[in-house]
Structures are given as structure tokens and as C-alpha cells.
Amino acid sequence: MNDTAVLSAGSKPHARELPRLRLIARNVFPFAVVGSIWEIVAWAGVFPHRLFPTLEEIALSFVQLTISGILPHHAIETLIRLLSGFALAAVFGVAIGVAMGRSRRAEDIFLPLVSICAPIPGLAYAPLFLLWFGLGNFSAVLLVGFVSAFPVIFNSWTGVKAVKEIWVRSAQSMGADDRRLFSHVILPGALPYILTGLRLGLAQAWRILVAVEMLAAVPWGLGWMIFGAREFLNTDVMMAGIAVIAIIGLALEKFVFEKIEHYTVVRWGMITS
Amino acid sequence: MTKNGQSFRSIARGAITLTVAAALYEAAARSGYFAPALLPTLPAIARTLFAMIADGSMIEHAAFTLYRVMFGFSLAVVVGLPLGVLMARFQRIEHFVLPLVSALMPIPSFALVPLFMLWFGIGNTTTVLIVFYAATFPMLFNTWSGVRSVNPIWLRAAGAMGADENSLFWKVIIPGASPFIITGMRQAFLRAWIAVVGAEMIAASDWGLGWVIFDAKEFLNTDVMLAALVVIGAIGFVFERLVFGSLERATVQRWGMVRMVKG
Numbered sequence: 001m002n003d004t005a006v007l008s009a010g011s012k013p014h015a016r017e018l019p020r021l022r023l024i025a026r027n028v029f030p031f032a033v034v035g036s037i038w039e040i041v042a043w044a045g046v047f048p049h050r051l052f053p054t055l056e057e058i059a060l061s062f063v064q065l066t067i068s069g070i071l072p073h074h075a076i077e078t079l080i081r082l083l084s085g086f087a088l089a090a091v092f093g094v095a096i097g098v099a100m101g102r103s104r105r106a107e108d109i110f111l112p113l114v115s116i117c118a119p120i121p122g123l124a125y126a127p128l129f130l131l132w133f134g135l136g137n138f139s140a141v142l143l144v145g146f147v148s149a150f151p152v153i154f155n156s157w158t159g160v161k162a163v164k165e166i167w168v169r170s171a172q173s174m175g176a177d178d179r180r181l182f183s184h185v186i187l188p189g190a191l192p193y194i195l196t197g198l199r200l201g202l203a204q205a206w207r208i209l210v211a212v213e214m215l216a217a218v219p220w221g222l223g224w225m226i227f228g229a230r231e232f233l234n235t236d237v238m239m240a241g242i243a244v245i246a247i248i249g250l251a252l253e254k255f256v257f258e259k260i261e262h263y264t265v266v267r268w269g270m271i272t273s
Numbered sequence: 274m275t276k277n278g279q280s281f282r283s284i285a286r287g288a289i290t291l292t293v294a295a296a297l298y299e300a301a302a303r304s305g306y307f308a309p310a311l312l313p314t315l316p317a318i319a320r321t322l323f324a325m326i327a328d329g330s331m332i333e334h335a336a337f338t339l340y341r342v343m344f345g346f347s348l349a350v351v352v353g354l355p356l357g358v359l360m361a362r363f364q365r366i367e368h369f370v371l372p373l374v375s376a377l378m379p380i381p382s383f384a385l386v387p388l389f390m391l392w393f394g395i396g397n398t399t400t401v402l403i404v405f406y407a408a409t410f411p412m413l414f415n416t417w418s419g420v421r422s423v424n425p426i427w428l429r430a431a432g433a434m435g436a437d438e439n440s441l442f443w444k445v446i447i448p449g450a451s452p453f454i455i456t457g458m459r460q461a462f463l464r465a466w467i468a469v470v471g472a473e474m475i476a477a478s479d480w481g482l483g484w485v486i487f488d489a490k491e492f493l494n495t496d497v498m499l500a501a502l503v504v505i506g507a508i509g510f511v512f513e514r515l516v517f518g519s520l521e522r523a524t525v526q527r528w529g530m531v532r533m534v535k536g
Binding site: 026027028029030031033034047051052104105107108109110111112113116119120121122123124125126127128130131132206207208209210211214215222223226227229230233235238239241242245246248249250252253 | 282283286287288290291294311368369370372373375376377378379380381382383384385386387388390391392466467470471474475482483486487489490493495498499501502505506509510513
């Protein structure tokens with residue numbers, strides 16, 4: 001940002017700024033097209049107005065809900081739930097996965113259980129969890145953790161198994177004990193896989209959480225807000241909620257997943273070189 | 274120790290684990306410490322499963338779910354595959370579609386369920402559209418990156434040997450992108466399968482495996498829930514391993530695009 005401002009006094013930066021403007025325009029253009037089609041349909045009254053509000057109304061309720069603090073409250077509750085569920089998944093998933101990769105016994109014990117439970121869609125467990133652990137926060141967090149643990153387990157397991165035998169043996173022949181072997185060879189070697197697993201797990205947690213909030217009747221949360229707004233035909237509130245969900249999802253993608261991926265790639269580069 | 278002996282021991286250990294887990298569950302269920310309505314015994318679950326298959330209700334639920342998932346999945350393939358190819362081949366289309374897709378993709382499909390319920394009512398339309406929404410993105414993205422990753426040397430070689438656009442497309446680009454496309458289908462089906470269960474639960478219709486589970490909760494029929502869970506797991510497993518596994522074997526592996534089989 002800074003260097004373009006400095007450079008804009010000269011004539012060269014003009015050539016540099018143009019493609020950037022064009023890039024922005026190019027990205028905005030599709031949204032403008034879709035937005036105006038939406039406006040035209042909404043104004044023309046093809047669908048009942050309550051079900052198909054104009055963009056201004058959606059923006060207005062978005063702003064109102066944000067100012068009154070309702071929307072941020074929902075969003076924060078959702079994020080806390082996401083993070084605590086994911087933290088559960090990360091801790092147990094990595095532990096189980098690494099154990100499975102290191103010890104044949106643990107692999108034989110856990111693999112059948114994991115491969116039976118993993119292919120069942122996470123939400124299918126939701127009613128069962130609700131019955132066993134009651135409605136509300138506890139079930140929601142537990143379910144999110146349970147579902148997002150599977151990709152973490154699978155990737156940590158593969159990662160530990162993918163550590164080259166030669167590295168392990170050479171470290172051992174150089175006199176590394178088990179602890180050093182683990183922290184200096186196995187963990188760094190498996191890290192790219194583990195990070196991929198965490199990334200997949202977080203994405204899965206995010207996808208499932210919204211639905212869990214709808215089913216588990218939690219007092220606050222974006223999923224619950226959308227679901228509740230349906231009862232009162234507040235389509236504009238629903239749209240505002242979906243917009244917040246999209247923003248959070250996008251932020252996760254940009255600031256968490258891509259960072260992790262970048263880090264993974266860097267690690268890869270370190271390892272292969 | 275031979276490899277055979279080792280794998281035999283793994284199988285034996287796996288069987289022991291499952292038996293122990295089942296025995297623990299059974300003991301917990303029979304101990305009376307938990308309410309029997311919440312923790313039915315394994316024979317009770319098996320009996321319910323067989324009874325529901327015998328009277329045809331489970332088969333009908335499964336048929337409805339499969340119909341929805343296949344409909345939505347086919348729609349996703351029909352839309353995602355050509356769009357992905359177009360995006361990779363024409364930059365103009367890529368510039369238009371990519372920003373929209375990247376804005377829509379982070380929205381979990383379930384967030385749209387209440388909205389779709391308002392717009393399209395309860396039932397098949399909503400569920401199929403949710404499945405479609407969930408399955409399109411993996412299909413689209415994998416096709417896109419598959420077509421883009423086709424080795425440019427192949428394209429030039431085929432062009433130099435006088436291939437026209439048409440045969441270039443069918444003989445070079447599509448086979449070259451096929452590993453990605455099949456991966457995309459696999460991921461799309463997985464997403465579709467997750468979406469259909471969730472959508473059936475939230476947008477409760479009359480039939481469907483997801484609905485059975487949710488409905489059984491109301492009446493504390495935990496045995497029905499667990500039986501439906503077994504069916505859901507079995508169908509997902511069959512599709513993942515048998516259908517897509519054999520599809521992969523029949524196409525990509527025979528063409529020598531992917532050497533290794535995993536799992």
C-alpha cells in the first residue's frame with residue numbers, strides 16, 4: 001500500500017496502478033451483474049416481496065443488527081463453539097493419529113473403529129448426541145469435535161507413516177533416544193500432513209457447525225439465528241446471517257487455511273531440500 | 274515374520290477390537306445404568322434393522338435418499354463439469370465465474386437450508402438443491418485444475434500432429450484431466466452424501482434416512498436411529514469403495530495415469 005502511494009508521484013506507477021484497478025474491476029463486475037439481476041427480480045415482484053427482499057433491505061437489516069449488537073453476539077458464540085470443538089478435535093485427533101502411526105497395536109485397535117465411524121455423515125450422529133448429551137452447547141461442541149477429528153486422525157496417521165524409514169534409522173544410529181527421535185524426526189516429518197489434516201478438520205467443523213446449531217437449539221449462534229428467522233419470514237435477517245457466515249468462512253479461508261497451507265509448503269520445501 | 278502373518282495378526286486384532294467394543298457397549302446397555310431407551314442392546318438394533326428392511330420401510334427411506342442424492346449429484350456433474358472445462362479453457366469465463374464461486378464456496382450448504390425451505394417449500398426440491406449446491410464446488414474446482422494441469426507438451430504434440438480442436442478436446446484434454454475429474458466426482462459425492470442427510474433432517478420431509486433418524490429422536494426410538502445410521506454408513510461405504518473405486522480402476526488406472534492404489 002505504502003510504496004504505491006510514494007510512487008504515484010511519478011509517471012511509471014500509473015502503468016502499475018492500471019492493472020490493479022482493472023483487477024478490482026474484474027472482480028467486482030460479476031457481483032455487479034448478479035446484484036443487479038437480483039435487484040431487478042426483487043423490484044419486479046416476480047416472487048413475494050417478503051421472500052425475496054431487495055439488496056438495500058438486506059444491507060439495512062445487516063447494519064441494524066450489527067449496531068444493536070445482535071449479529072456480533074451470534075457470530076462470537078458461533079466462533080467460540082467452532083474453536084472449542086476444533087480444539088477438541090485437534091488434541092485428540094493428533095494424539096490418536098500419531099499413536100496409530102507409531103505403534104502397530106494402536107493402529108490395529110483404532111483403525112477398525114475409525115474406519116467404521118468416519119464414512120457416516122457427521123450430522124447423522126446429531127440426534128444421537130442430542131439424546132445422549134442433551135440439547136445445547138455441550139452436545140454441539142462435542143459433535144463438532146467428534147466429526148472434525150476424523151480428517152485430523154487420518155492425516156496424522158498417514159503423516160507419521162510417511163516419515164522415511166531411513167531418517168528414523170539414521171537418527172537412531174546416531175544415538176537419538178525415543179524422545180529426541182519423536183520431537184526431532186517424526187514430528188517435523190509428519191507436520192505437513194498433520195497441518196493438512198487440521199485444515200481439513202477446521203473446514204469440516206465449520207461446515208457442520210451451522211447445521212448443528214439449527215438442530216441443537218442453542219440460545220445464540222448464526223445457524224440458530226437463520227433458522228429462527230425462518231419462522232417469522234424474516235428473509236432479510238436470514239440473508240444478513242448468511243452474509244456473515246460467508247464472511248467468516250472467507251476469513252477462515254484467507255487468514256487461516258491459506259496461512260497454514262503456505263506454512264505447509266514452506267515446510268515441504270525445507271524437508272525436500 | 275512374513276507379511277501374510279502380519280496382516281493376519283492385524284485382522285485378528287481388528288476383530289478383537291470390534292468384539293471388545295461391541296461387548297463393552299452391550300455391557301453398558303444391559304447394566305441398566307443408562308436408560309434402555311437411550312442405549313438399546315445390539316440384538317435390539319439388529320432386530321429393528323431387519324424388521325424395517327423386511328417391511329420395506331427402510332428400503333423406501335433409502336430409495337428416497339438415494340434418489341435425492343443422485344439427482345443432486347447428477348445436476349452438480351452436469352453443471353460443474355462443463356463449467357470447469359470452460360473456465361479452464363476461456364479466460365473470460367474464468368474471470369467472471371471465479372469471484373462468484375469463491376464468494377459462495379465458504380457458505381456451508383446447511384446455512385442455505387432455511388432459505389431454500391422458504392423459497393421452495395419442504396420436500397424434494399429443497400433437498401435436491403442443497404445437494405446440488407454442496408456437490409457442485411468440488412466438481413467445478415477439480416475439473417478446472419485438472420484441465421489446467423494437462424501437460425502443455427501433449428497439447429502442442431497433438432497440435433503438431435494435426436489434431437483439430439474436437440479431437441484435441443476428447444483425446445487429450447479430457448483423458449488428461451480425468452484423474453482430477455474422478456477425484457472431483459468422489460469428493461462431490463461425499464459432500465452430497467453429507468448434505469442429503471443434513472438437509473433431510475432440517476427440511477423434514479416424509480421419507481429419507483436423515484428424516485428417519487431425526488423423527489426417531491422425537492419418540493426416543495434409539496434403535497431405529499442406530500439402524501438408520503448403519504444403513505447410511507453402509508451405503509456411503511459402498512459408493513465410496515465399490516462405485517468410485519471401480520470407476521477409478523476402469524478408467525484412470527487402465528490408462529496408466531495413476532499408478533498407486535490407496536486404501
